[in-house]
Structure formats: C-alpha cells, structure tokens
Amino acid sequence: FRSRDRGGRLLLARLDGEQNSRELLGETLRAAFDLPSANWLSMRALADGSIQISGRGRGHGVGLCQIGSLRMSASGADVAEIMQHYYPGAALQAMRKLKVDGS
Numbered sequence: 001f002r003s004r005d006r007g008g009r010l011l012l013a014r015l016d017g018e019q020n021s022r023e024l025l026g027e028t029l030r031a032a033f034d035l036p037s038a039n040w041l042s043m044r045a046l047a048d049g050s051i052q053i054s055g056r057g058r059g060h061g062v063g064l065c066q067i068g069s070l071r072m073s074a075s076g077a078d079v080a081e082i083m084q085h086y087y088p089g090a091a092l093q094a095m096r097k098l099k100v101d102g103s
Contacts, residue, residue, distance in 0.1 A: 009038040010040050012025060013029055037055055038055075039055050040053055040055040041054045041055055069082050079092070080092055
C-alpha cells in the first residue's frame with residue numbers, strides 16, 4: 001500500500017506483476033472487487049492465483065457513521081455530542097422558517 005488517509009483507508013496501492021507494475025486508487029480497487037470499504041489491513045496473492053484482502057468497516061469513511069452514531073445514542077449521547085464527535089468544531093443552530101418561492 002502506497003498511502004492511506006487519516007482514517008486508515010487505502011488511497012493508493014501499487015500492484016506488482018511479473019512483467020510490470022501499476023498504481024491504482026484505493027476507491028477504484030474497492031469498487032472493482034465490490035468490497036464494503038477501502039480500509040484494508042492486508043492484501044496478498046495466494047498460490048491458486050486468487051487475492052486475499054483483509055479489512056474492516058463499511059463505506060467511504062467521510063462524515064457520520066450510521067452504526068457508530070446509533071451506538072453512541074444507545075450509550076446515552078445526545079445529538080450535540082454525536083455531531084461534535086463526527087464534525088468537530090461544527091455548531092448546531094436553530095433555523096428560522098425558510099421561505100421558498102412559489103409557496
């Protein structure tokens with residue numbers, strides 16, 4: 001693996017073949033292999049020619065995790081705590097009623 005993002009997801013991988021090498025984006029590989037996440041721990045070629053990929057998680061790793069936020073809520077965290085965990089520095093504010101043209 002050539003590089004990862006701050007969350008550990010694969011950004012760039014180098015695949016070495018017998019005659020050449022190629023660098024591919026982690027998201028491209030995730031989609032090609034139809035995997036739930038690009039948070040890969042290891043990837044290796046097996047003797048039978050197949051590839052074994054070990055990883056964890058689901059999704060793209062950006063924004064709010066639905067399962068994580070549900071677990072936080074079940075543990076007693078309120079909306080503000082959950083939002084602060086996933087979006088540090090963001091502030092929740094009440095919105096006034098919006099007027100939309102044609103309403």
